[in-house]
Amino acid sequence: MVPTDRNAEAVDRVAGADRDAVGAAADHDVDIDVDYEEVSVPVLVVGAGAAGARAAIALRQNGVEPLVIGKRDHGDAHTTWAAGGVNAALGTHDPEDDWTIHAADTFDEGHFVNDPTAVELVAREMPDRIRELADWGMPFDRTPEGDIDQRYFGAQSYRRTCFVGDRTGEAMLDTLVAKAQELEIPYRDNVMVTRLLSDxxxxxxxVAYDMEDGGFVLFRADAVVLAAGGFSAVYDRHSSRDEENNGDGPALAYEAGATLMDTEFVQFHPTGMVQDPDWEDDWGGRLVTEAVRGEGGRLFNADGERFMEKYSPEQMELDARDVVARAIAREVREGRGTENGGVFLDISHREREFVERRLPRMYERFKSLGIDLAEEPVEVAPTAHYTMGGVDVDFRTGETGVAGLYAVGETVAGVHGANRLGGNSLAETVAIGKLVGDHVAGAVASMGEGESHDEEGHGALPDGLRALAERGFRALADLEASDGDVAPEELHAELGRLMDDCAGILRDEARLHEGLDRLRELRDRTGDLQVDGDRTSLDFEYAVDLAFSFTMAEAILRGALVREESRGAHFRSDFPERSESWRKNVLVRRGDLGMALSTRPAGLPSEAVQEAIDEGHELSYHHLE
Structure with missing residues (x-):
């Protein structure tokens, strides 16, 4: 049995929260006797979704062989849950669309706190990235003329969302994995990184462990690319699997010394599934893709009213996600929701053949639950879906401000600002993933002068870092032996309820302070943690995730307290208006006494993009009628 006063310390130490770091590890006799595998690679890519895969492909194409590791089986990443489509200004149906209007829509949806470099890189790059994916075999839906088809998506001025039915993310990841295999890029399944080795x-x-056999692994690398997702699963109602998007990517970077940005901006997708008491499995919060609304789906309250007519008469169900989510929340709060706390989404006015062809995954999912999507409505309610905040990076390079550490994908902040434009998450992964991979390849190739190297040619560990790694392994062993009374899954559930209550769609100062108090109580309870199973168990994985989730939950709460306005996905009922003085980013750094927050002005769009913004392009929903 591990004494309870060591359990809480073990949870913190797993993620590197012992901030005395290298010096203490070098000087302190920690009585360590652990076996571990040691792997030396030029570049370690942490995360096997679309962002990590595209960065790895670029590395390999530039002559650098990375090792890609992921927490799940290869090809089973959160990318597959992005169903509706991926944006690029191809102009298949609307030739007047171009990259500047795509950028303008992204800024408008992000409420003008986006990183201008990031937005313009994505918008410029995406037509080429889509054509590249098509060349690599991605089976995009096509028009009768053979062009890549495009559909309407929320808050976009034109039809620019390319798609593969309603399984676009799955098709994209399959394509990228196939390309990576063609290039013989090595990968390891079911490996979880618990801390980065930083001096x-x-x-x-x-530092990592193998989730299949429980073995410890020390990875030595000239560069690490974090592509490990976001942190929306800190909420109880969310669209991810419970063991994904727990914040390990940004939390790892934060503990290594990187800066986080805009963590208060959490997107609540309007249409998550509402759990029916008669269903055997838990489907609550699972995403009902925006493609259902993009293909004409309509929202009705329990009184049969198409309520978006009063909230957004021009854009209706295809207004920005934050607008639609708040409208649904208001309908439910004011007593016009269903018995299960949702509203109805209905696409039954479309022909059955159309629904089955354009929305095959959604149709089959609801069919398996006894609901005919082509004939009857489904219950939906907002669900935590995407985190716009994350690591502050230079988007031209992926640099985090910590040498040798890069980040890409949902792990980073900047592209999406205060609210993400639907279809831009997949776009960011491949557009920025390629650029980061290209840069890291050049950086690694130029390394070496004046540095010590091992027999394989990679950088040797500086003094103290091996002891620090072994201390991390001991923390994992201590965590495995925790034998108290509190289950890790119980703390995750309580954290989710805390975040729903205190930092959900509607926020205010009192609730945010309450959230911080409740978070401190949860952290204290890790001193009585019980891990039921060895290092291969899901219970142990939940225990490891706690430190990451606690870090990111605190960052959300503190960022939301600092931002005294309402902007995009962040709505303060005590500061309900958007303020021009708050057109800035909130930064979170690791200070001597905990999180240190500051702000900096947001950048300005280029002249070309500002011109497109000023032109005022906007979708009218009635194009669909």
Missing amino acids: GERVHGA
Whole structure:
């Protein structure tokens, strides 16, 4: 049995929260006797979704062989849950669309706190990235003339969302994995990184464990690319699997010395599934793709009213996600919701053949639950879906400010600002993933002068870092032996309820302070943690995730307290208006006494994009009628 006063310390130490770091590890006799595998690679890519895969492909095409690791089986990443489509200004149906209007829509949806470099890189790059994916075999839906088809998506001025039915993310990841296999890029399944090895100036690798056999792994690398997703699963009602998007990517970077940005901006997708008491499995919060609304789906309250007519008469159900989500929340709060706390989404006015062809995954999912999507409505309610905040990076390079550490995908902040434009998440992964991979390849190729190297030619670990790694392994062993009375899954559930209550769609100062108080109580309870199973168990994985989730939950709460306005997905009922003085980003750094927050002005769009913004392009829903 591990004494309870060590359990809480073990949870913190797993993620590197012991901030005395290298010096203490070098000087302190920690009585360590652990076996571990040691792997030396030029570049370690942490995360096997679309962002990690595209960065790895670029690395390999530039002559650098990375190792890609992921927490799940290869090809089973959160990318597959992005169903509706991916944006690119191809102009298949609307030739007047171009990259500047795509950028303008992204800024408008992001309420003008986006990183201008990031937005313009994505908008410029995406037509080429879509054509590249098509060349690699991605089976995009096509028009009768053979062009890549495009559909309407929320808050977009034109039809620019390319798609593969309603399984676009799955098709994209399959395509990228096939390309990576063609290039013989090595990967390892079911490996979880628990901390990065940093000497305060540079990251030299990572501490991890094998989730299949429980073995410890020390990765030494000249560069680490974090592509490990976001942190929406800190909420109880969310669209991810419970063991994904727990914040490990941004939390790992934060503990290594990187800066986080805009963590208060959490997107609540308007249409998550509402759990029916008669269903055997838990479907609550699972996404009902925006493609249902993009193909003409309509929202009705329990009184049969098409309520978006009063909230957004021009854009209706295809207004921005934050607008639609708040409208649904208001309908439910004011007593016009269903018995299960949702509203109805109905596409039954479309022909059955159309629904089955354009929305095959949704149709089959609801059919398996006894609901005919082509004949009857489904219950939906907002669900935590995407985190716009994350690591602050230079989007031209992926650099985090910590040498040797790069980040890409939902792990980072900047592209989406205060609210993400539907279809831009997949776009960011491949557009920025390629650029980061290209840059890291050049950076690694130029390394070496004046540095010590091992027999394989990779950088050797500086003094103290091996002891720090072994201390991390001991923390994992201590965590495995925790034998108290509190189950990790219980703390995750309580954290989710805390975040729903205190940092959900509607926020205010009192509730945010309440959230911080409740979070401190949860952290204290890790001192009585019980892990039921060895290091291969889901219970142990939940225990490891706790430190990451606690870090990101605190960042959300503190960021939301600092931002005294309402902007995009962040709505403060005590500051209900958007303020021009708050057109800035909130930064979160690791300070001597905990999280240190500051702000900086948001950048300005380029002249070309500002011109497109000023032109005022806007979708009218009635194009669908």
